[in-house]
């Protein structure tokens with residue numbers, strides 16, 4: 001099992017594991033960004049790259065040699081681009097040029113701190129303290145046992161804040177859906193019959209709402225409100241679900257679906273433009289990528305909007321199949337990730353150690369509930385008839401199939417944003433024949 005060496009840094013901190021080094025970003029750094037380097041005696045795999053001050057030459061990754069190495073890598077920026085990585089190690093800490101794009105401050109130049117006897121280092125923002133420093137006074141000894149993870153006490157309040165935000169945002173989404181759903185689901189407000197707004201107008205309005213939504217997450221990402229992975233998942237969960245809420249506003253004209261599809265189509269173009277580098281948008285990349293690489297937008301997010309387009313054009317609001325597929329892809333798959341990461345550390349699936357029972361159970365329950373909510377929503381508008389008991393069973397069967405497929409160890413080859421909706425369509429077509 002990989003022993004974790006965890007260092008918590010202010011802006012841009014790192015997690016080293018025995019086998020790889022990954023990054024996570026601190027969502028909202030404290031005014032003074034402290035971190036403590038925690039080490040594992042078994043962390044020889046953490047490596048570092050020498051990046052001498054002022055030079056860009058890549059001298060390659062080198063292993064940290066000593067078994068007692070305390071390794072911590074800082075990710076830092078030069079301008080808006082991630083340029084170099086720097087490892088901090090002890091004894092003889094090396095510190096890096098640490099630049100926070102979001103705060104527009106460039107931190108001090110590379111320093112090498114020697115003869116530092118403690119295993120802690122503080123990173124302060126430029127305003128508070130211009131250099132990385134090694135402090136000897138307030139530090140506790142770090143236990144070097146393998147796999148030991150010791151978050152710095154200073155970081156705990158920040159973590160707590162994050163936890164609250166995390167829970168609040170997860171709770172906010174169903175609440176928002178419930179508030180919108182309650183009046184609309186009565187069926188009295190048949191917007192598509194009453195409003196008589198041209199479909200193009202509705203599409204433009206929805207596209208504007210989508211833009212506001214996407215920009216909101218860009219802004220939140222810019223301010224580091226959410227951790228990158230959480231931000232991505234919140235966009236993933238909310239976008240498709242909110243989009244479907246707008247469907248009843250379109251007219252009864254069979255072509256209205258094409259106007260509706262213009263909304264994800266516009267987002268497809270934007271994603272492609274940002275993903276290929278045609279348009280530069282660091283904040284969009286930050287809001288919806290896993291690792292901060294713009295090319296990631298050409299994977300999962302692009303498939304996601306393609307599925308939105310396909311479900312809109314092929315199924316629209318006339319069938320529970322497309323609705324279920326989107327509910328499972330957005331809510332089900334999204335919640336599986338959030339719950340799985342949070343509560344799924346212990347009980348992994350026997351056939352896929354990177355997924356958990358907690359994640360899959362959450363996907364099944366949330367996916368079924370969300371799909372049913374939306375099916376009822378469209379039923380109440382009179383888009384199709386449904387016997388709720390039968391429909392509930394069929395939707396649960398679709399959700400079960402999608403959950404099983406999502407849990408399979410095929411994620412490296414096939415994206416969940418493709419496999420989950422395809423499974424829903426396959427099973428749904430059997431259960432809800434035209």
Ligand SMILES: Nc1ccn([C@@H]2O[C@H](COP(=O)(O)OP(=O)(O)OP(=O)(O)O)[C@@H](O)[C@H]2O)c(=O)n1
Pocket residue numbers: 232300336337338339340341344354355356357358359360363406407411416
């Ligand atoms: N049934 C599931 C699904 C997901 N997870 C957790 O969620 C993480 C992400 O899963 P997944 O969405 O499959 O990963 P990616 O494909 O990397 O992420 P994305 O969907 O954002 O592309 C997993 O590592 C696991 O911790 C889980 O525990 N159980």
Ligand SMILES: C/C(=C\CO)CCC[C@H](C)CCC[C@H](C)CCCC(C)C
Pocket residue numbers: 206209210213214232233235236238239240242243246263264265267271288300301302304305308417
């Ligand atoms: C991060 C995503 C998937 C990774 O699994 C989702 C990317 C979503 C797109 C950036 C934005 C899609 C917007 C929708 C087409 C419309 C939303 C409409 C609404 C009114 C908010």
